[in-house]
Amino acid sequence: MNIVVCKDYEEMSLRAAHMVAAQVKEKPNSVLGLATGSTPEGLYADLIEMYKKGEVSFKNVTSVNLDEYYPIAPTNDQSYRYFMNTKFFDHVDIDKANTNVPDGTAADPVAESKRYEQLVTDLGGIDLQILGIGRNGHIGFNEPDTKLMLDTHVTALTESTIEANARFFASANDVPRKALTMGMGSIFKARKIIVMASGSSKKGAVSAMLERSVDTNFPATMLNFHPDVTLICTADVLD
Numbered sequence: 434m435n436i437v438v439c440k441d442y443e444e445m446s447l448r449a450a451h452m453v454a455a456q457v458k459e460k461p462n463s464v465l466g467l468a469t470g471s472t473p474e475g476l477y478a479d480l481i482e483m484y485k486k487g488e489v490s491f492k493n494v495t496s497v498n499l500d501e502y503y504p505i506a507p508t509n510d511q512s513y514r515y516f517m518n519t520k521f522f523d524h525v526d527i528d529k530a531n532t533n534v535p536d537g538t539a540a541d542p543v544a545e546s547k548r549y550e551q552l553v554t555d556l557g558g559i560d561l562q563i564l565g566i567g568r569n570g571h572i573g574f575n576e577p578d579t580k581l582m583l584d585t586h587v588t589a590l591t592e593s594t595i596e597a598n599a600r601f602f603a604s605a606n607d608v609p610r611k612a613l614t615m616g617m618g619s620i621f622k623a624r625k626i627i628v629m630a631s632g633s634s635k636k637g638a639v640s641a642m643l644e645r646s647v648d649t650n651f652p653a654t655m656l657n658f659h660p661d662v663t664l665i666c667t668a669d670v671l672d
């Protein structure tokens with residue numbers, strides 16, 4: 434795993450933005466795997482700035498997001514579709530028809546998971562995947578468990594994740610209990626992965642990942658198997 438240590442959140446975001454822009458310049462029709470959450474917000478803001486300055490175009494890019502709550506409407510301001518539209522897609526020249534987020538309104542979430550997995554396969558896999566890391570080591574919504582799923586699937590959120598994400602909702606009771614998420618196999622199809630982590634709350638998760646042993650009860654440790662992972666983190670994560 435390559436490690437890039439940054440002095441603060443701003444530098445972490447900019448370093449990641451430069452890597453994404455380089456990917457898109459090299460391959461304008463790249464498939465980008467995208468994440469939501471607090472961690473990549475600065476990355477999206479920086480990419481918007483770069484786009485406005487004419488430094489990068491997303492015109493031919495296709496995106497696939499890692500996950501979505503279930504059930505949730507795309508118009509709900511806590512949905513990941515809403516997050517992506519308002520924090521990134523609405524501000525750049527990406528064709529919305531080429532942006533993909535699992536459908537939190539699907540009547541049959543199992544069928545939706547299959548459709549999404551097939552979509553990633555049909556796209557030929559992901560060129561560059563952005564990941565955040567959960568405090569409990571989750572990747573996407575692949576929560577700690579004795580078994581990890583390879584393909585996109587419906588999952589129950591753990592209490593720790595519900596509690597961590599409650600900050601975005603009126604109360605923990607309002608956090609959907611389920612999610613649709615790419616599996617570890619879907620994520621591992623990405624040719625290149627960037628994991629971003631900032632702040633001392635991610636210390637435990639990152640140090641477990643860097644111990645270089647693999648534990649399904651800490652999904653991020655699986656990233657040690659992937660041949661091209663770059664961790665971009667703030668210095669306090671490694672203190």
Ligand code: F6R
Nearest residue numbers: 468469470471472565566567573
């Ligand atoms: C979001 C996702 C999650 C987050 C993780 C960290 O699409 O898949 O795994 O990356 O929960 O969230 P933040 O960045 O809010 O700390």
